[in-house]
Amino acid sequence: MSYTERFFKEEPSAPKMVTDTIPGPNGQKAIKSLNEVFDARCVYFLADYKKSIGNYIVDADGNTLLDCYAQIASIPLGYNNPELIKIAKSDEMVSAIVNRAALGNFTGVEFEKIQRSLLKYAPKGQKYVWNALSGADANELAFKAVFFNYQSTKRGFEKPFSAEEEQSCMENEAPGNPELAILSFGRAFHGRLFASGSATRSKPVHKMDMPSFKWPKAEFPAYRYPLEANEEFNQKEDKRCLSIVEEFFKTWHCPIAGVIVEPIQSEGGDNHASAVFFQGLRDITLKYGAKLIIDEVQTGCGATGLMWEHERYNITPPPDLVTFSKKMQSAGYFFNDQKLIPNMPYRQFNTWCGDEKLIMLAAAICKEVQEKNLLTSIRETGDFLYQKLEDLQKRYPNYLQNLRGKGKACFIAFDMPSPEKRAEFLNKMRISGVNIGGCAEVGVRLRPTLVFEKKHAQILVDVLEKVLATL
Numbered sequence: 217m218s219y220t221e222r223f224f225k226e227e228p229s230a231p232k233m234v235t236d237t238i239p240g241p242n243g244q245k246a247i248k249s250l251n252e253v254f255d256a257r258c259v260y261f262l263a264d265y266k267k268s269i270g271n272y273i274v275d276a277d278g279n280t281l282l283d284c285y286a287q288i289a290s291i292p293l294g295y296n297n298p299e300l301i302k303i304a305k306s307d308e309m310v311s312a313i314v315n316r317a318a319l320g321n322f323t324g325v326e327f328e329k330i331q332r333s334l335l336k337y338a339p340k341g342q343k344y345v346w347n348a349l350s351g352a353d354a355n356e357l358a359f360k361a362v363f364f365n366y367q368s369t370k371r372g373f374e375k376p377f378s379a380e381e382e383q384s385c386m387e388n389e390a391p392g393n394p395e396l397a398i399l400s401f402g403r404a405f406h407g408r409l410f411a412s413g414s415a416t417r418s419k420p421v422h423k424m425d426m427p428s429f430k431w432p433k434a435e436f437p438a439y440r441y442p443l444e445a446n447e448e449f450n451q452k453e454d455k456r457c458l459s460i461v462e463e464f465f466k467t468w469h470c471p472i473a474g475v476i477v478e479p480i481q482s483e484g485g486d487n488h489a490s491a492v493f494f495q496g497l498r499d500i501t502l503k504y505g506a507k508l509i510i511d512e513v514q515t516g517c518g519a520t521g522l523m524w525e526h527e528r529y530n531i532t533p534p535p536d537l538v539t540f541s542k543k544m545q546s547a548g549y550f551f552n553d554q555k556l557i558p559n560m561p562y563r564q565f566n567t568w569c570g571d572e573k574l575i576m577l578a579a580a581i582c583k584e585v586q587e588k589n590l591l592t593s594i595r596e597t598g599d600f601l602y603q604k605l606e607d608l609q610k611r612y613p614n615y616l617q618n619l620r621g622k623g624k625a626c627f628i629a630f631d632m633p634s635p636e637k638r639a640e641f642l643n644k645m646r647i648s649g650v651n652i653g654g655c656a657e658v659g660v661r662l663r664p665t666l667v668f669e670k671k672h673a674q675i676l677v678d679v680l681e682k683v684l685a686t687l
């Protein structure tokens with residue numbers, strides 16, 4: 217019996233559309249009213265989460281769509297997963313919700329157990345975790361840990377701040393606030409806050425009008441597909457991009473304390489890179505004394521068929537910090553060097569220091585993934601789906617281009633010939649009962665849950681085929 221047969225007995229067997237548009241009349245009316253209290257201009261449709269189940273999302277008009285986007289890649293185990301509902305109704309969870317602790321100061325007696333239950337699923341080589349509230353927050357906190365470490369190492373780890381440092385930082389000036397940089401890559405997405413926004417390079421709308429850190433932007437490999445037919449070009453591309461990174465280390469006007477990179481650039485277009493690229497990056501960070509931060513916000517928690525996508529590349533030694541959020545529900549960063557814990561208390565701190573209920577949920581999600589062998593099943597679904605998409609690519613080469621993500625479960629994407637065609641395609645898919653997302657300018661990305669099975673993949677392929685024929 218498959219996971220969805222066992223746990224989602226009520227899951228529909230196919231999408232069911234009752235209106236000709238998405239949103240339908242009820243949804244349109246509700247969105248208009250919603251707009252009075254919330255900026256609803258980005259709302260694709262209003263969902264009825266109580267009625268949504270497994271891989272199917274129900275909208276305000278009663279349309280039932282197969283969801284291959286799953287809340288921008290962040291629903292791990294399907295809507296209304298009964299195993300998670302059990303945890304949500306537990307006494308521990310109720311207590312964590314109604315008695316939300318300021319974890320740094322008034323830690324609950326249960327917290328150590330909860331934190332350890334999450335750490336069991338840390339990437340290989342990572343020993344510690346610090347909790348955050350979102351992916352952007354996780355990345356910014358990781359940057360802070362890197363900067364603290366850089367300066368404390370320079371100053372002497374145990375040495376107190378000088379009077380000059382204390383005074384100057386109150387004026388936002390050096391030496392208390394030194395010029396240090398984080399290197400990121402063109403087309404990267406690391407969040408929309410100030411430091412994470414400075415590291416983000418995918419679309420102007422994410423960054424416009426915000427004061428920014430003047431940090432270096434290297435180039436992420438732009439591979440040609442299919443990979444097997446373009447090995448020589450792609451290998452050169454790795455070398456070219458690595459030499460740009462190294463050049464920045466040699467020439468940037470201030471020290472580069474850290475490098476942040478996604479194992480697969482997601483919002484920025486589902487751009488993949490090779491083990492050679494990632495190891496090369498690791499080697500450069502070691503050579504110049506910088507920390508390597510891997511942003512697993514979208515790729516982590518099993519999305520690519522591995523619990524942590526960067527483990528595919530055997531980066532040696534393992535990265536210094538690994539950030540997470542989305543499917544994990546909780547956010548934060550894993551790390552392996554105790555010296556990434558600031559040399560003094562209250563440097564990495566806030567009222568909540570994470571969110572106990574979400575950490576409990578994160579551990580429960582990881583446990584379910586492991587106990588129910590969901591990585592194996594999502595890899596099988598991905599292989600099945602990829603093969604079908606390769607077929608469609610051959611038949612519709614003008615519309616389905618640069619198929620990528622082979623062997624990475626359902627973390628699959630392809631390109632449309634133009635932004636206009638992509639918009640038409642996504643809309644037609646939704647009207648036909650399948651919710652999919654875009655990325656970058658022309659990308660289409662599949663980001664289903666980890667309980668997406670062959671039967672769901674077949675429905676996706678059938679609808680795709682029907683829609684491709686109408687473009």
Ligand SMILES: O=C(O)CCC(=O)C(=O)O
Pocket residue numbers: 288405407408482483514
């Ligand atoms: O637009 C956002 O802030 C979410 C971005 C994201 O992670 C994505 O679209 O992949």
Ligand SMILES: NCCCC(=O)O
Pocket residue numbers: 288483653654
């Ligand atoms: N990163 C934006 C995701 C939402 C969208 O463009 O549909």
